[in-house]
Amino acid sequence: MSDSNIIPKWLSVGVIPLINLFLAFCVSGLFIFFIGENPLKAISVMIKGAFYYPGAIGYTLYYTTNFIFTGLAVALAFHARLFNIGGEGQAYVGGLGVGLVCLIFDQHVVSFLVTILAILGSVIFGAIWGIIPGYLQAKRGSHIVITTIMFNFIAAALMVYLLVNVIIEPGQMSPETRDFASGVGLVQIHILAKYLGLDMAMSPLNLSFIVALTVSVGFWFLVWRTKFGYEVRSLGHSETAAIYAGIKVSSTIIIVMAISGGLAGLVAINELLGVHNKLLLGFTAGYGFTGIAVALMGRNHPFGIFLASLLFGALYQGGTELDFEFSSITREMVLLIQGLIILFSGALAYMLNPLVERVYLKYYGNYSNA
């Protein structure tokens, strides 16, 4: 899966992904046409649902936040050529970190401090869930893909056990903890806007979005400006060259997986501190898995990941609207469209390269043997 060295970068990272996206929408349109709806109308409903209706943008950006975190998590690991499939589990366990901090401290410590500690908790717990597979890969050679998948299951089982048996709010049926003390949590943007005298429609968008943007910048800095990032990228491109350069392979793998897990863990601050205000079952809802597609589409670069996250955020939100508006279009149909987009911009991302190469060479090629 290497980039072509024939066509220029603006084509391969700019134009080709757009064509892919367009193709995905065309095929989706066909499906919608076949079930008897008007594809153009569906598209317009989706776009309005994602960006136009009151609060729509807020919802879109709220989903975007989750995808940024999980996309970055996958991307960082990928820079070290590690395929971290475990974002889902790491996010889930990150939630446990948030939950434990809040449940233990929120009655005794000032809310602001609890919130800070909870954020740290999400990172640390997520990191631990990344470190273990990282350690097993680095020191024992257990393949990271297998272990991270297994750790998703372990995380799910662990959380069910804890939420059903241990930290469930006493006297209550659904597997959730009690609400965190009021004041603990990340404030939602529309509430913030109200303080500033602005009128914004209600949405779950909260300060986590700002955290996500900050972390994105930090990610870029870490990967392309620090010695550590240099070592990670060396390792990712060529383990033999990394060893030659005196880079400690196993500790680099473990640290990368720690940071990767920590990034995925941050999903919990958006969901739990920003929205639900308690720890509940299944709050990760597949964001971890979608993060893989996001990283793939975003070419492991934070800016690309931001755009891909925005796209997926819009799809999630617009899809909900689609489901709402058309009786014949169900949730499954929306998933199908997402699947097609992942297929075209992920798995088939390089499908068009030969074609574009040929067209490009035809019009711009020069056959000088320089």
Next chain:
Amino acid sequence: MKTNENRRGNETIVSLPPYIKSAIELKNITKRFGHVVANSDVNLKVNPGTIHGIVGENGAGKSTLMNILFGLYKPDSGMIYLNDQAVDVNSPEKSIALGIGMVHQHFMLVPTFTVLENVMLGNEGSMFLKSGEEFVLNRLKGLSKNYGLDVDFEAIISDIPVGMQQRVEILKALNRGAKILILDEPTGVLTPQETIGLFDILRSLREQGVTIILITHKLKEIMSITDTVSVMRGGKVVADFSTEKTSPEELAENMVGRKVLLSIKKPSLKLGKKVLEVKNVSHESKDGVNVLKDISFDLKEGEILGIAGVAGNGQSELLDILSGIETLQRGQITVNDKTIVPSQEWNSKKAREFGVAHVPEDRQKRGLVLPFYNYENSILGYHRNEEYSSGFLMDKRKILNFVDDLVKNFDVRPRSSSISSGKLSGGNQQKLVLAREIESNPKILLVGQPTRGVDIGAIERIYEDLMKLKSKGTAILLVSVELDEIMSLSDRIVVMNQGTIVGETNSSDATELDLGKMMSGLEQV
């Protein structure tokens, strides 16, 4: 079918009617790979029953041209004639049927099969192996007697040396009736003795009327065995010579496109104090093979010690241990009066701190991170140094300043800091690695195969740089499978065979033949 088989079996002596003018003629062959024009309007003519050499730097298009002749690639335009007849060679099967055989640079043998099984592969005769086997065996015995191609037909491929494997490849081609034999860089993997053996075989093939195309970058070989020679440069045939009427200098000039110095001026200087002492170093590989046995030698300031040997006799492992890539298992190393024993920490980082720089044998896998830009690769291994960083951050501006000087001073082309190193030619990649290691001001420089896959122009430059470094008093350990290189660069030569040092000589006393004998383990000195 039967008659055909018989004919091929018995009548291996090819006698062509005298009116045939050329065995092979390629006319106006052009082949493009994307932007790259690998062959551009190439014309080539080879007389029957001769050995024709093709020389050219890496990437000149030699292999491409031969792959076209063998039917592996389809040319974009041009014609192929065999014995003055236009032919359409569109697949290897077709070209084999037309009597063309090719021995590739990398052998195409099944390592777990016997020689006989390999020769029969794709040519099994009937459904029942046994009958075919006897038939082929008889024919092979005839062939091998005819051409002096001694091989044990029952031996497993992976058990026999490379030189033998090459004979199997040649037998394979002959068994299928080849009257034209193409050999792509056949001597790269051979000892001098094996090369002599190969050339004997080629001569006897020529005597019996086989037409041979020999690709090599070693001018000496061209001079010693070919009848005619073509020089390729930049996808074109730039010159054709009758071998008698040309010289290595003239060939080199045509290959590079300018005059080149083939001889090296070695600065004479007094050697300084001992900077490296290797004592009783032994090493066991992961598979439990003793790859190094009791190796001891030392190295002084300003000295170049050459390690000669056929590839795979422990030289790579020795470099790996000295450079810290492998741990030290047994014995001790003293670098600049600091002694390392097996229990101590020893890795690439440490080695660099001790002043040991390393130009690795495999620059593409080790020496460079190919997708990295030149400026990133220019500090690989030294990226922790204060010069290129502040705290945990890299200082891109300082690195860019550094690399700009580096590519200018060491003539790395193109002179760009922001081109992926993977896009450089082999020679320029090597210059970049060498430049980086020399710029670290090492006390000791370990160099593995400095000119493997490097074009002549760059070789000249690399030798100059090594000599300059020597003059500054750096001790250089040079590992190479090119005997010429070892002999002309080193002050002293040790020869390795099967993990031990089997001989040592001053380079002024060394002859290629003696060294060759030691390399093959025939003679202890």
